[in-house]
Amino acid sequence: MQVLRDILYNVGMLAVHGNNDISVNALRIDSRAVQPGDAFIAVRGVHTDGHSYIAKAIESGATAVICETLPDELPEQVCFVQVNDSTAACGIMADNFYKHPSRELQLVGVTGTNGKTTIATLLFRLFTQLGYKCGLLSTVQNQIGDTIVPATHTTPDAISLNALLADMVKQDCDYAFMEVSSHAIHQQRIAGLKFAGGIFSNITHDHLDYHKTFDEYIRVKKAFFDGLPNTAFALTNIDDKRGNVMLQNTKARKATYSLRSMADFKGKILENNLTGLIMQVAEQEVHFRLIGEFNAYNLLAVYGAGILLDQDKQKLLQALSNLQGAEGRFDYVLSDRQRIMGIIDYAHTPDALLNVLATIKNLRKGNEQVITVVGCGGDRDRAKRPVMAQAATEHSDRVIFTSDNPRSEDPADIIHEMEAGVPVHQRKKVLSIVDRKEAIKTAMSLANPEDIILVAGKGHEKYQEIKGVKHPFDDKSVLLEMMRLMEK
């Protein structure tokens, strides 16, 4: 329990009506979660406006309301605080309410279109192996030491985020590694946090449904680095066209990583095959278990961050060389009899799909066919659908378009939008099967011994979201089940 006046410290306020010397049990952005004694923060969202639920929140017992526009009626028993930006206010209030947890540990944020989960997870595992107590906030799961806290978002809302960081502090974590999604930056979920470092992986086509233009998407990602303090480091991938731009206006200590040019952390791939990567890093040859050039970038980012966090070079490389990737990222299985290789990967952007298919091409020894099963998410960026379809078709021998979380959309419509990206001469490669399980089964039936099946887009996800219901579904178990069934 905290006093409202203290929780409002540093919030840009326009007016206060009522007594702000009251205690607050909890902060809420959802009126449906309000309990007596809570403060309700009215946020304007994509679908609706939190201001419409102020009366509901008061009915449920809210004793404070933070909003941009005051309602016509101001009941006396409630303190109304008018602010110019309630999303920013929410971040700052959450930071105050939970007693600035991000200042009590070293918080490192990772942003970029692809690679965030991989980099954050590797950092978490690396620093844990080096003997530190760590926290992780990621798409796959949140973690406090060994305790797993299920994740609902890549980056949680400001209140849940600060609550998790506060738990990490309570449990004596030295470090926290988190993904910073572009939605989170734009919605100010990270407002008020103190970062010890920020990492940029890359930026390619995604989320244009939300950000509208690629320039706006870049601007939002860059805002994360613009906001870092001068005590932090800012580490960027300069092989990405926008790598330098990201750090243009940051106050943080700048550092770079690259596979292609001079950089603070320069790496070179010496070998890249199914057993992993052999790279030259810091004048040494090091073997890593992760596969593919894109993972060479992720590993360099992790190594660089380790050095910037003052860790010993030898210990870092030794620990890093033993680490496995995050769940559902280039995870592969082999069928018993026909040695068909199944690869499960979370590639859900054109760039990720191209990278994974290029990696697979590298692994091919002979004439193995590559059969790709892929879909595109509903209620998400529609522009990426034909582009992903084209990427999959161009770099595979057979392709099966299927469903990937159609959400509120008709999956057949999504598939039609994908089909539009397939050039006429490639159409015979493509089959469309709405049911994802059927699609995986068909891929198995098309496969000859030693062929490679890529099941892309869902990675670690354990569900298929259709019309608001999450039906249990796991690409890896379905693939294994089909392998067993077809090879009986």
Ligand SMILES: CC(=O)N[C@H]1[C@@H](OP(=O)(O)OP(=O)(O)OC[C@H]2O[C@@H](n3ccc(=O)[nH]c3=O)[C@H](O)[C@@H]2O)O[C@H](CO)[C@@H](O)[C@@H]1O[C@H](C)C(=O)N[C@@H](C)C(=O)N[C@H](CCC(=O)O)C(=O)O
């Ligand atoms: C598009 C988007 O990011 N939406 C997020 C946003 O919801 P919204 O803007 O739709 O909210 P809204 O429904 O319009 O409601 C506005 C406000 O009214 C409140 N409300 C609403 C109804 C009511 O009865 N009472 C009430 O108080 C809501 O709690 C909210 O505060 O704010 C909510 C609260 O923080 C988030 O849960 C929600 O995430 C949705 C579920 C989502 O799917 N987000 C995805 C796109 C997302 O954030 N993804 C990124 C990762 C992307 C990536 O890296 O690839 C992530 O970080 O997870």
Ligand SMILES: Nc1ncnc2c1ncn2[C@@H]1O[C@H](COP(=O)(O)OP(=O)(O)OP(=O)(O)O)[C@@H](O)[C@H]1O
């Ligand atoms: N550095 C990278 N560059 C390009 N592609 C990558 C990179 N790292 C991973 N990928 C590809 O992108 C997919 C997603 O990787 P990862 O989950 O690490 O990214 P993410 O940024 O966390 O994604 P999300 O935005 O969904 O949280 C992987 O399965 C792989 O196909």
Ligand SMILES: N[C@H](CCC[C@H](N)C(=O)O)C(=O)O
């Ligand atoms: N963080 C991404 C994940 C996409 C994963 C894919 N399986 C889908 O559902 O589109 C998003 O919410 O857009």
Ligand SMILES: [Mg+2]
């Ligand atoms: Mg992620």
